[in-house]
Each structure stands twice: as structure tokens, then as C-alpha cells.
Amino acid sequence: MCRASKAFSLIDVMIAVTVIGTGVSATVCAVGQTSQSNVASAELTTAVNLSQQVHEFALSLPHSNPDGSVGKRTSTDPTTFNDICDLNNWNSSKVINSSGAPVEGYGKWQQCVMVYGVDAANPQANLTSPTPMGLKRIVVVIRHNGGVVHTESWFLAATPR
Numbered sequence: 001m002c003r004a005s006k007a008f009s010l011i012d013v014m015i016a017v018t019v020i021g022t023g024v025s026a027t028v029c030a031v032g033q034t035s036q037s038n039v040a041s042a043e044l045t046t047a048v049n050l051s052q053q054v055h056e057f058a059l060s061l062p063h064s065n066p067d068g069s070v071g072k073r074t075s076t077d078p079t080t081f082n083d084i085c086d087l088n089n090w091n092s093s094k095v096i097n098s099s100g101a102p103v104e105g106y107g108k109w110q111q112c113v114m115v116y117g118v119d120a121a122n123p124q125a126n127l128t129s130p131t132p133m134g135l136k137r138i139v140v141v142i143r144h145n146g147g148v149v150h151t152e153s154w155f156l157a158a159t160p161r
Contacts, residue, residue, distance in 0.1 A: 046109070047142040047150035054111050054140045055152065056098035058084060063158040084136060084156060088115035110143040118155065134158070
């Protein structure tokens with residue numbers, strides 16, 4: 001007579017190891033991709049916040065020089081800017097907050113700002129330079145480790161006095 005064996009055969013063990021190995025491998029891949037997504041998400045969140053800081057700072061500046069003159073900025077220090085045009089072609093590896101003061105702890109981040117004049121009849125086209133009282137487009141580009149992470153733009157019109 002033949003008795004049924006109560007032990008696992010080599011085939012049973014190999015199938016079990018294959019199934020468990022596939023499950024573990026899929027779990028490890030999922031964890032790795034989730035970690036990458038979290039890093040990218042954190043980077044984008046930081047970039048949007050830095051862009052919003054520039055936006056708030058830009059809104060605190062007058063549309064044109066307070067004395068009505070047209071001139072270029074004399075300093076790269078944002079706390080000395082006296083109108084929105086002073087932000088044109090400004091970029092700094094020292095990020096700023098909404099009052100224009102530098103913020104520590106953002107070593108590889110960069111805020112870049114361009115200010116364009118815009119013809120109200122054709123707002124898609126940028127003029128070569130901003131006009132003192134006309135419509136302006138402000139473009140903020142946030143970079144991290146040399147790569148662009150976020151770009152934001154908005155229009156700014158002079159408010160009547």
C-alpha cells in the first residue's frame with residue numbers, strides 16, 4: 001500500500017517562493033515610486049510657495065517710480081526696489097520672502113523674475129520692455145538644482161490715483 005506523504009515537495013516550495021518573491025518585489029517597487037512622488041511633490045510645493053512670495057512682494061511695489069521718472073534699478077537688493085520695473089531681469093540664489101528680505105535655508109533654489117510691457121489690445125504678445133504706466137506681465141521662474149520647477153505669470157495694471 002501507498003501512504004500519502006505529509007511533507008512538501010520541492011515543486012511546492014519553489015512555487016511558494018516564486019509567489020512570495022513576486023509579491024515582495026511589487027511592494028518594494030511601489031514603495032520606491034511613492035518615495036519619488038513624495039520628493040517631486042515636496043519640490044513643487046516649495047517652488048509654488050517661493051513663487052507666491054515673489055508675487056506678494058511684487059504687489060507691494062508701486063506700478064511705476066513714485067516720482068514718475070523712468071530709470072533702472074541701482075541695486076540688486078530687493079529691499080531697495082521702488083517700483084515693479086526694478087524686478088525686471090532680477091534673479092537671485094538668495095530667495096526672498098513677501099517683504100523682499102532674504103530667507104536662509106534654500107541653498108540650491110533660485111527665483112527669477114521678468115517684467116514685460118503688454119499691449120492691452122494684444123495681451124499675448126510681450127513688448128520688449130515695460131512701459132512706466134502701461135499693462136505689465138510679471139513672470140516668475142523658480143529653479144532648483146539648475147532645473148525649472150515652476151513658472152507663474154500674471155498681469156498687472158496701474159491703479160488710477
